Amino acid sequence: DIQMTQSPSTLSASVGDRVTITCRASQSLTSWLAWYQQKPGKAPKLLIYKTSSLESGVPSRFSGSGSGTEFTLTISSLQPDDFATYYCQKYNSYFWTFGQGTKVEIK
Amino acid sequence: EVQLVESGGGLVQPGGSLRLSCVASGFTVSREYMSWVRQAPGKGLEWVSVIYSGGSTYYADSVKGRFTISRDNSKNTLELQMSSLRADDTAVYYCVRVRWDLPGWAWGQGTLVTVSS
Numbered sequence: 001d002i003q004m005t006q007s008p009s010t011l012s013a014s015v016g017d018r019v020t021i022t023c024r025a026s027q028s029l030t031s032w033l034a035w036y037q038q039k040p041g042k043a044p045k046l047l048i049y050k051t052s053s054l055e056s057g058v059p060s061r062f063s064g065s066g067s068g069t070e071f072t073l074t075i076s077s078l079q080p081d082d083f084a085t086y087y088c089q090k091y092n093s094y095f096w097t098f099g100q101g102t103k104v105e106i107k
Numbered sequence: 108e109v110q111l112v113e114s115g116g117g118l119v120q121p122g123g124s125l126r127l128s129c130v131a132s133g134f135t136v137s138r139e140y141m142s143w144v145r146q147a148p149g150k151g152l153e154w155v156s157v158i159y160s161g162g163s164t165y166y167a168d169s170v171k172g173r174f175t176i177s178r179d180n181s182k183n184t185l186e187l188q189m190s191s192l193r194a195d196d197t198a199v200y201y202c203v204r205v206r207w208d209l210p211g212w213a214w215g216q217g218t219l220v221t222v223s224s
């Protein structure tokens with residue numbers, strides 16, 4: 001089964017910073033890769049689906065890219081509301097899986 | 108408006124069974140890809156199961172043979188029958204509408220399952 005590894009596990013950044021989170025797959029993937037944001041005590045919120053498609057209502061400062069075994073989520077200018085934990089998820093075929101998460105903290 | 112509301116969680120003894128339900132509104136469950144995802148206290152997200160619109164079902168290795176995902180089309184509901192429950196099944200369980208390559212995905216608010224004696 002394909003494993004998803006996110007890096008870094010924790011990221012300290014300031015408002016206005018450009019932030020990049022990486023998700024690496026143990027085998028080459030198709031484009032069925034999603035990114036979520038989760039805040040404490042809340043359900044996850046979809047940001048990106050199909051590697052680079054922005055979910056409705058999600059600010060354009062979020063973007064996704066990648067192919068093969070390496071995928072990235074980029075926040076172009078970090079806002080106070082963006083401090084949260086982010087997860088990637090492979091979705092297709094018979095085995096779906098999440099990365100272990102990246103916590104974005106205030107520097 | 109699309110909405111998912113889970114229910115059925117609670118305290119159950121190890122080895123016991125529980126049935127979770129997720130009532131959907133604003134769309135038809137049988138026409139969508141629907142998934143269960145769980146999150147143990149203080150841990151990350153773990154995919155549990157998915158049912159495709161065509162009816163195919165898939166499970167994480169950790170629950171295979173113990174959990175069964177299904178749909179009740181008459182109630183527009185997604186269900187998860189859980190048996191032989193273990194302490195490490197303790198988690199908040201979320202149902203998720205997966206739109207694959209379209210916008211409009213949705214998550215429920217979650218229901219807490221606690222497995223303890």
